[in-house]
Amino acid sequence: MRSINRGLRSFRRHPLRNLVVVLLLFVCLTFSLSMLAVKLAADSQVEEVKQSVGNYAEIRVSSDYQMAVFEEELSQEESERAAQARTMSDEEMLEQMTRFLVPEDLADLFSQQSEIVTYDKVLETRISLDDIENTQMETMVSMRERGPQGEAPTALSSSSFTFEGNTDGSSVSDFMLGNKVLVEGSFYAYQDYLDANPVVLMEKTLAEENELEVGDTVTAKISGESGRDADVELTIVGIYESVEAEQQAEGSNTETFNPMGDTFYAPLSVVQELNSTPGYVELGSYYFDSVDSTGALQQAFDAEIADGDTYELATDYSDYEAIADPLLKVGKTSMIGLAGALGACALIILLAMAIIIGGRTRELGVLKAIGATDRQVIAQYAVEVVCICLVAIVLATGVTALISQSVGDWLLSGNQAAETTDTGEEGMVAGGPSQFMGGPMGGGSNLYKEGGRFSVASSEDQSASLDVVYQGSMLLYGILILLGISLLGMVVPLIWITRLRPARVLSME
Amino acid sequence: MHDLLEVKDISKTFKAKAGDVTAVDNVNLSARKGEVTVIVGPSGSGKTTLLYLIGSLEEPDEGGIEVFGEDICLSGADLIQFRRKRVGFVFQFFNLITALTALENVTLPMDLADGSSRGQHERAVELLARMGIDGRLQKAKANKMSGGEKQRVAIARALANDPDIILADEPTGNLDTATGKVVVDILVELARRDGKCVIIVTHDESILEAADWAYHMQDGRLEGIDIKEGSSP
Numbered sequence A: 001m002r003s004i005n006r007g008l009r010s011f012r013r014h015p016l017r018n019l020v021v022v023l024l025l026f027v028c029l030t031f032s033l034s035m036l037a038v039k040l041a042a043d044s045q046v047e048e049v050k051q052s053v054g055n056y057a058e059i060r061v062s063s064d065y066q067m068a069v070f071e072e073e074l075s076q077e078e079s080e081r082a083a084q085a086r087t088m089s090d091e092e093m094l095e096q097m098t099r100f101l102v103p104e105d106l107a108d109l110f111s112q113q114s115e116i117v118t119y120d121k122v123l124e125t126r127i128s129l130d131d132i133e134n135t136q137m138e139t140m141v142s143m144r145e146r147g148p149q150g151e152a153p154t155a156l157s158s159s160s161f162t163f164e165g166n167t168d169g170s171s172v173s174d175f176m177l178g179n180k181v182l183v184e185g186s187f188y189a190y191q192d193y194l195d196a197n198p199v200v201l202m203e204k205t206l207a208e209e210n211e212l213e214v215g216d217t218v219t220a221k222i223s224g225e226s227g228r229d230a231d232v233e234l235t236i237v238g239i240y241e242s243v244e245a246e247q248q249a250e251g252s253n254t255e256t257f258n259p260m261g262d263t264f265y266a267p268l269s270v271v272q273e274l275n276s277t278p279g280y281v282e283l284g285s286y287y288f289d290s291v292d293s294t295g296a297l298q299q300a301f302d303a304e305i306a307d308g309d310t311y312e313l314a315t316d317y318s319d320y321e322a323i324a325d326p327l328l329k330v331g332k333t334s335m336i337g338l339a340g341a342l343g344a345c346a347l348i349i350l351l352a353m354a355i356i357i358g359g360r361t362r363e364l365g366v367l368k369a370i371g372a373t374d375r376q377v378i379a380q381y382a383v384e385v386v387c388i389c390l391v392a393i394v395l396a397t398g399v400t401a402l403i404s405q406s407v408g409d410w411l412l413s414g415n416q417a418a419e420t421t422d423t424g425e426e427g428m429v430a431g432g433p434s435q436f437m438g439g440p441m442g443g444g445s446n447l448y449k450e451g452g453r454f455s456v457a458s459s460e461d462q463s464a465s466l467d468v469v470y471q472g473s474m475l476l477y478g479i480l481i482l483l484g485i486s487l488l489g490m491v492v493p494l495i496w497i498t499r500l501r502p503a504r505v506l507s508m509e
Numbered sequence B: 001m002h003d004l005l006e007v008k009d010i011s012k013t014f015k016a017k018a019g020d021v022t023a024v025d026n027v028n029l030s031a032r033k034g035e036v037t038v039i040v041g042p043s044g045s046g047k048t049t050l051l052y053l054i055g056s057l058e059e060p061d062e063g064g065i066e067v068f069g070e071d072i073c074l075s076g077a078d079l080i081q082f083r084r085k086r087v088g089f090v091f092q093f094f095n096l097i098t099a100l101t102a103l104e105n106v107t108l109p110m111d112l113a114d115g116s117s118r119g120q121h122e123r124a125v126e127l128l129a130r131m132g133i134d135g136r137l138q139k140a141k142a143n144k145m146s147g148g149e150k151q152r153v154a155i156a157r158a159l160a161n162d163p164d165i166i167l168a169d170e171p172t173g174n175l176d177t178a179t180g181k182v183v184v185d186i187l188v189e190l191a192r193r194d195g196k197c198v199i200i201v202t203h204d205e206s207i208l209e210a211a212d213w214a215y216h217m218q219d220g221r222l223e224g225i226d227i228k229e230g231s232s233p
């Protein structure tokens, strides 16, 4: 206790010296803590991003396989194929229809992987609805004709509609992304998929044009190539509206632009029936726990599901990289900064030690000559150092709380600026495969998890923010840092104190 | 024999690059409680070294020191307690802690030895008053004081834990003659009235007047001087 008191008194006795040391320490410590805060924030945010961006995969027929099939078909004579088609049995017919589809049970099997959090199965096809007119599409078609290359796309027939089926209406990607919203009625549910209830979601304008409301029915024609014709009555359970049409039109993906609203959404089992491909899906889509699991899932897929090279597991973590890269760089930069600042702290502490002890050799000798033990002397000086450090810590933690967010933003903006300039081309390349993905994700390059925090819709928004959450633990880190450093800084003076022979200094003038 | 401080055949050699220096060479000395022992000798003759040997600040190469029947050169000797309770040093350059007040300087040895307690402050005030350091001067920083004041504070500090032995190294070396005389008188009084064993080393031969026992030191060797003739009572 007495040594502590002496240390405290000694601390109070040298205000100017202490001020200088405290200020120096404070600056370095503030820098260290800011860097640490930014580093921690960047790390935790990267972890968060891993769980919300790029943690998406799709199982589909591989492009290699598709190419192989196309080439084979091209080599066959037209007449040969026609003859083949006439003689096909029902099973052969199904095989022909489903050659670019994925067996549903295969999609189900893969969903058992422990890393997978949610999954869905999707089938998209075009179906004829005899009793509905798509007047807007005609307008659209005539508008296109006005263009220089005015040529009506023949595929856009006014009685043919896109049907998209999945297991649950509310998890259709367009609705999840907010590109479309349900304005009337309700979504079809998972149970509707299980029971194959003939229900659909219909676009609002299209419904109005045709004077249809929730509860009305539309008749779909199944005109399979086998020649079996059948009518299916579909009940409208919900009406949706496209939003962000402007934004979508601006974006690179005009494919998702659907002002005509020719898309119907229905339970997967219903669309399978309409398409005459029961048990097959276009793709299985999976959200898994973290980007980190990508490799493991790919391995599992190759080992258990792949079946030669017919199917592939498509993943896309370019978005993750785009978002996480600046954060990772910030993390790295702040680590370097932290190391530098800690070094500076150590130097200052050593300097402080030199000032505190070095200037008082005689005092040290006197203390020893009048019977102070090494422990008493060390304790006294340690208290002085601790006091200085404590003042610096309190100041530094306070100021760090104020500035660390700005430091983080500043580091992040620096790294993002670098990012946009040097990856412009990469972005284009990255757009390639994800466009190929098509399917439920609307051809967009962004794959998001439901409720994901990084639900950015366009590439402009594709930036990370850094929340430097300032926690009380910073104070603890500050104390630990200084404690560590001052212990280190104490080693030299400690040796010096124990070695000093009072006789050497007492007769000095 | 318990009032006798005996230095027996003590030697101390410093190893230096330029060659070894035998600062204290086979020295025998005895000093008694209640008496002033003065050692005179030129600069570099080994006086300070001898004094530090007695005060346990240096370790002898050979020989022993018995302080009132207790050998302090034995390996088991508690040197910390010896420095705290048995000896008090007075130096040429005072060696006060300059950032502390006079009062704090005097309290320090008590604080180191026994921890803070009420009695210490009173004792420090009393000791300083006895040395003629009164009132406001007691609260003055040591570095603001005159040489004579500093040396009197230093003596008060040496007395703090009421030691038997006072070791003074050139106590007047940094003082003018009049002030030096005051300091020597105080030291003499400590022997006569308080029964301390006072040892003064100095190159100032005039201090011999205060001595009960005197020695001359030259090149590390000690020789007794007969001073009793005529002057002793």
Ligand SMILES: Nc1ncnc2c1ncn2[C@@H]1O[C@H](COP(=O)(O)OP(=O)(O)O)[C@@H](O)[C@H]1O
Pocket: A504, B014, B015, B016, B021, B022, B023, B041, B042, B043, B044, B045, B046, B047, B048, B049, B050
């Ligand atoms: N620590 C030391 N290292 C080397 N030589 C020393 C040391 N202390 C004293 N000496 C030498 O020992 C001799 C005696 O020194 P000292 O006891 O200080 O003499 P005095 O006090 O009589 O002037 C001198 O020659 C001095 O240089």
Ligand SMILES: [Mg+2]
Pocket: A507, B044, B047, B048, B049, B169
């Ligand atoms: Mg000397």
